[in-house]
Amino acid sequence: MFDVALDLRPESPTYGKWYGTELTADNGRMLYVPEGCGHGYQTLEDDTEMYYMTSQFYTPNAARGARFNDPVFAIQWPLAPTVVSDQDRNWPLFGR
Numbered sequence: 001m002f003d004v005a006l007d008l009r010p011e012s013p014t015y016g017k018w019y020g021t022e023l024t025a026d027n028g029r030m031l032y033v034p035e036g037c038g039h040g041y042q043t044l045e046d047d048t049e050m051y052y053m054t055s056q057f058y059t060p061n062a063a064r065g066a067r068f069n070d071p072v073f074a075i076q077w078p079l080a081p082t083v084v085s086d087q088d089r090n091w092p093l094f095g096r
Helices: none
Strands: 002-007 018-021 037-042
Touching: none
Parallel strands: none
Antiparallel strands: 002 018, 002 037
């Protein structure tokens, strides 16, 4: 799996920047995503399982996001995205 953290904290020196890394059973990596940052992932193999923890219970009315292909962020996904949820496909472009 390719995991991405996107800094959406306006006061941060890395605001608007992203970091991505491959997480596998073999490399044993995990990715911590601080509050105020976005998170996205792309599975690279069939039958991938992903587990994550959050600091709060899910509240649909408070959900925010950034579009996976927003040119402002220019995230470099390892594969062309093929399956994207309706919610993730329909976030507005940043700054609009």
